[in-house]
Amino acid sequence: MTEFSFDGRPIRYESGQSIGAALLASGIRSLRRTRRTGASRGLFCGIGVCFDCLVTIDGVANERACLRSATPGLAVTTQTGTGHDELA
Amino acid sequence: MTRVVIVGAGIVGAACAYYCARAGLDVTVLERQAVAAGTTGAGEGNILLSDKAPGPELTLARRSTELWLELAETLGVQSLELDRKGGVVVATSAAALTALTAFAAGQTADGVPSEALDPAALLAAEPHLATDLAGGRYYPQDLQVQPMLAAARLLAASGATVRLGCEVYGPQIDGGGITGVRTSTGPVAADHVVNAAGTWGGALSERFGAPVPVLPRRGFVLVTEPLPPLIRHKVYTADYVANVASDDAGLQTSSVIEGTRAGTVLIGASRERVGFDRTVSLPAVRNLAARAVRVFPVLAQMNLMRVYAGFRPYCPDHLPLIGADERVPGLLHACGHEGAGIGLAPATGELIAGLVTGAASTVDPAPFSPSRLVGAPA
Numbered sequence: 001m002t003e004f005s006f007d008g009r010p011i012r013y014e015s016g017q018s019i020g021a022a023l024l025a026s027g028i029r030s031l032r033r034t035r036r037t038g039a040s041r042g043l044f045c046g047i048g049v050c051f052d053c054l055v056t057i058d059g060v061a062n063e064r065a066c067l068r069s070a071t072p073g074l075a076v077t078t079q080t081g082t083g084h085d086e087l088a
Numbered sequence: 089m090t091r092v093v094i095v096g097a098g099i100v101g102a103a104c105a106y107y108c109a110r111a112g113l114d115v116t117v118l119e120r121q122a123v124a125a126g127t128t129g130a131g132e133g134n135i136l137l138s139d140k141a142p143g144p145e146l147t148l149a150r151r152s153t154e155l156w157l158e159l160a161e162t163l164g165v166q167s168l169e170l171d172r173k174g175g176v177v178v179a180t181s182a183a184a185l186t187a188l189t190a191f192a193a194g195q196t197a198d199g200v201p202s203e204a205l206d207p208a209a210l211l212a213a214e215p216h217l218a219t220d221l222a223g224g225r226y227y228p229q230d231l232q233v234q235p236m237l238a239a240a241r242l243l244a245a246s247g248a249t250v251r252l253g254c255e256v257y258g259p260q261i262d263g264g265g266i267t268g269v270r271t272s273t274g275p276v277a278a279d280h281v282v283n284a285a286g287t288w289g290g291a292l293s294e295r296f297g298a299p300v301p302v303l304p305r306r307g308f309v310l311v312t313e314p315l316p317p318l319i320r321h322k323v324y325t326a327d328y329v330a331n332v333a334s335d336d337a338g339l340q341t342s343s344v345i346e347g348t349r350a351g352t353v354l355i356g357a358s359r360e361r362v363g364f365d366r367t368v369s370l371p372a373v374r375n376l377a378a379r380a381v382r383v384f385p386v387l388a389q390m391n392l393m394r395v396y397a398g399f400r401p402y403c404p405d406h407l408p409l410i411g412a413d414e415r416v417p418g419l420l421h422a423c424g425h426e427g428a429g430i431g432l433a434p435a436t437g438e439l440i441a442g443l444v445t446g447a448a449s450t451v452d453p454a455p456f457s458p459s460r461l462v463g464a465p466a
Binding site: 035062082083084087088 | 391
């Protein structure tokens with residue numbers, strides 16, 4: 001199986017591809033919503049510097065989609081908020 | 089009209105421009121790079137009384153705090169992102185608490201109020217603090233500004249002519265006094281020149297044939313991912329004060345932790361004298377992170393997004409250089425504020441304006457006179 005899921009939808013990927021690249025290849029550009037206005041964010045720098053492409057992976061927030069390799073069965077979801085909102 | 093050229097568009101240069109212009113002087117600011125491109129843009133924007141022992145620096149800091157509050161009235165609190173957050177100093181051991189209590193007693197006598205916090209009161213003030221701290225103190229007067237914004241606003245409000253990308257090569261001298269400066273974009277006439285080049289003030293002073301000892305003291309700041317508001321005050325450990333006052337060249341770290349409006353948490357403070365080396369030091373970063381987690385265990389689960397380095401302008405006796413240089417008539421220094429430049433900038437600007445115009449000053453400038461360090465080894 002060379003699939004992971006994004007918000008429940010199956011995403012096919014090629015071996016060695018990052019989650020961000022696979023999502024982009026599937027036409028998905030919006031990976032998270034900003035903390036204050038809820039605006040869409042996605043890949044920007046693509047090399048791990050800008051922290052714009054944050055997603056939640058298997059329940060862990062603030063993962064950079066551009067740096068994480070796709071592996072079978074990952075459950076990736078759109079991130080909203082800081083990922084630490086339970087502390088507020 | 090008396091012409092003043094200020095070299096450097098960091099917070100100190102901007103404050104000198106603001107107060108000189110307000111005193112009716114014709115002000116030009118020359119900056120080699122950009123506004124706040126040096127140490128101003130590499131710090132946290134602290135305006136602290138809590139870390140200062142009674143003495144000339146505390147006197148200057150008290151005046152500066154008054155002026156920052158006045159500036160917030162004049163320019164707008166939001167335009168400076170001025171936050172009257174207050175400081176919380178924490179002691180990790182009984183010995184540290186005893187030292188902190190004694191330090192605070194001296195400050196109280198000098199007009200800096202603070203209030204003792206027992207472990208329960210500490211947690212009420214900062215709910216995410218470690219639960220095994222010995223105690224701490226609350227300093228209601230500690231402030232913070234966004235330093236780059238503050239420098240830019242002060243410069244704009246001064247109405248001074250600002251030339252960026254203009255490097256100053258040295259003075260033009262006639263009859264023993266300064267008549268202007270030579271720069272990469274041509275000569276600029278001046279009756280007075282203010283060296284507000286911060287950490288680079290030592291190098292600039294040599295170009296004027298009037299060397300003063302200002303050395304870089306490197307610091308790193310760690311930046312976490314944006315978080316919900318977890319940390320309400322500026323929080324630091326009591327050993328920070330001893331580190332600031334130390335003359336050691338080796339790595340020293342203490343914990344200085346605060347939230348920002350953007351949600352990121354800033355973690356300092358390291359001090360090393362390693363010249364202008366910008367290389368990220370993993371041991372320093374690890375040490376800062378570990379100390380921060382000791383104070384705020386919740387930070388252990390957070391990602392760091394960035395680390396940045398800056399160079400504090402270090403003077404051998406830990407006091408800034410503010411005043412005329414007797415060797416070159418017309419030259420004044422306003423540099424060497426180490427890690428307190430944002431806090432001390434307005435009072436420095438006010439002093440410089442007073443020294444140029446001859447007006448009486450609120451603070452006695454004598455302890456800051458550059459002549460005390462002329463010929464001193466750097």
